[in-house]
Amino acid sequence: MIGEIGETAAKLKFMGIGYQFTGRDRLEAGIDGIAEAMDENHPTAMMIAVQVKATRAARYTGENDNEFTYTVRAADLEYWRGSNLPVILVLYRQSDDTFYWKSLENLVGEAERTLRFDKKHDLLDRKARDRLAALTVAKQGHGYYVPPLGGGEQAIVNMLPILLPAEIFVSQTRLSNREALAKMNKTRNGKRYDWMINETSLWTFHDPLKSSVRDLVERDQVERIETDFLALHDAKDQQHKFAGLLRHTLAHDFREVLGWDKEKKQFFFLPKPQGIARQFQYLSAKQKAKADVVSVYKKSKDEGPIDYVRHHSFTPRFERLAEQWYLVVSPSYFFTADGTRRLSYPETLLSGKKRLDNNNTVRRQVIMWHRLLSGMSFEDTGQLLVSESVEDRILIIGEPPVLELPKSVPDDVWGAKANKAKKSDEDDPQGSLL
Incomplete structure (x- = not known):
């Protein structure tokens, strides 16, 4: 009788958290039912085999406010290993109407027959629905998708x-990038590295004649142009150079x-x-x-x-x-x-x-x-x-x-x-x- 009560209670519990539950007939040998994940009341064909163990009021082994242990039979463990579905064990206690669950995947050897249940983490409730759904997805291959079954949320794109400043300064220079860096490193005060040399021109968002960068450019060959002329250039090498300028400028700002x-x-x-x-x-x-x-x-x-x-x-x-x-x-x-x-x-x-x-x-x-x-x-x-x-x-x-x-x-x-x-x-x- 308590076994029938446990299976019926488990069915109602699974339906309450968003799963269908189909019981098996009396010929079952260690699987009491099949739970199928539902996504907004639509079946997903994602199945979990469920074994329910019920008790009226007995305390579990080593039970305290936080945890307890439960030992499964060796014959059951051997039977579950052959399943082509993920198998979970559900423990139901009628006296306090509590449900706890544990995945039986990857249990190997006699020592692992004793399962340790955390009363908070292993509680069977709506918070467990995504962890249950994750069991149904094959873990082999290059990757796998874990389907979220909860509600939506806001995602921040990184x-x-x-x-950008409206204008940029383009100056002629006779220095290579290495020569310009060496010269700037020798500067005593006001060093600035927020510039980029592209062949014979130096790009910067600040006026080079008003800083130590003036020693890197031809002072009569400084031109102020619209930033979009360089920022929106279609050539890939120009885009890479501009990206480098942005990185240098960010480093200077901070x-x-x-x-x-x-x-x-x-x-x-x-x-x-x-x-x-x-x-x-x-x-x-x-x-x-x-x-x-x-x-x-x-x-x-x-x-x-x-x-x-x-x-x-x-x-x-x-x-x-x-x-x-x-x-x-x-x-x-x-x-x-x-x-x-x-x-x-x-x-x-x-x-x-x-x-x-x-x-x-x-x-x-x-x-x-x-x-x-x-x-x-x-x-x-x-x-x-x-x-x-x-x-x-x-x-x-x-x-x-x-x-x-x-x-x-x-x-x-x-x-x-x-x-x-x-x-x-x-x-x-x-x-x-x-």
């Missing part, structure tokens, strides 16, 4: 529109807060002039927010020598679509030994941090970078992060485009990864930028 690494081709937050660790405060979508953009990690927890320093960074790419230039921001991390010297082997640290990042983490980073580049930061205890005012900058960065997605990005599909990311955000404030 392409920031650039408002030279007091961002460094540039030639090897990684990344902008990264510089350490504070007095000290190393740095915090950036900005206005997020709804409230004031802050991020530890330069973080110091020591060999021991609170004292001792520095182990490494982590900097928030991004890889820039300048793209022209139609008649609009965009800055494509790809958030990442940059590692140094002491805030200035690049760490010799940062790959393990980088891959470890990237594994913890989820959709929300990257979204917050894109917002953070937009706030910095567009000047939407604010003072904290009287100290301004960027000393130059927005009016002094050459490039003006606009709002990133926003798209309305019909389906949300199902972070919970990645299961353990999402949980690790959440735990990291709680233990380490850098994981969550808000």
Whole structure:
């Protein structure tokens, strides 16, 4: 009787979270029913085999407020291994009307017969529908699609529109790019690198005769022209040169807060002039927010020598679509030994941090970078992060485009990864930028 009650209750539960449930006849040997994912009441042909184990009121093994264990029979485990459908175990307790579930994929050996259930994470409710749907997709091949079954959301495109100055200066020069850099490096005061040499001409958005760049050009051969003449040129090599000019100009605009690494081709937050660790405060979508953009990690927890320093960074790419230039921001991390010297082997640290990042983490980073580049930061205890005012900058960065997605990005599909990311955000404030 309790078995029949459990299967009926499971059917109602699956229907409540957006799945069809078809029970099997009494000849079943370890599969009680088939659950089919529904997308807005439309069947998807995405099937899950379900085994229901029901009890009236008994406590599970080792049960406490947070977890318990359940041991499956060896014969059942052997039977489930031969299934061509993903198999889940659903535990139902009538006394408190609770449902917990666990995927039975990849269980190997006697030791894995004992399943550990987390009462919060393994609860069978509407929050589990995307994780259940993810089980139905073949994991082999070059990639696979995890279908989101929840509602829609706004997606931020990591392409920031650039408002260019109306005019640009084109000057004749006799110097090669290498010779010009060598000459500028010898300049004592007012060094500027926000220029690009194209064959015998130098391009820059500022008047070269009013800065140290005047030593690089023929002073009687300076011409002011419309920016669109170069920005909208159809030749690919001209577009590449113009993109290089944009990168140099951006580096100049933010030279007091961002460094540039030639090897990684990344902008990264510089350490504070007095000290190393740095915090950036900005206005997020709804409230004031802050991020530890330069973080110091020591060999021991609170004292001792520095182990490494982590900097928030991004890889820039300048793209022209139609008649609009965009800055494509790809958030990442940059590692140094002491805030200035690049760490010799940062790959393990980088891959470890990237594994913890989820959709929300990257979204917050894109917002953070937009706030910095567009000047939407604010003072904290009287100290301004960027000393130059927005009016002094050459490039003006606009709002990133926003798209309305019909389906949300199902972070919970990645299961353990999402949980690790959440735990990291709680233990380490850098994981969550808000």
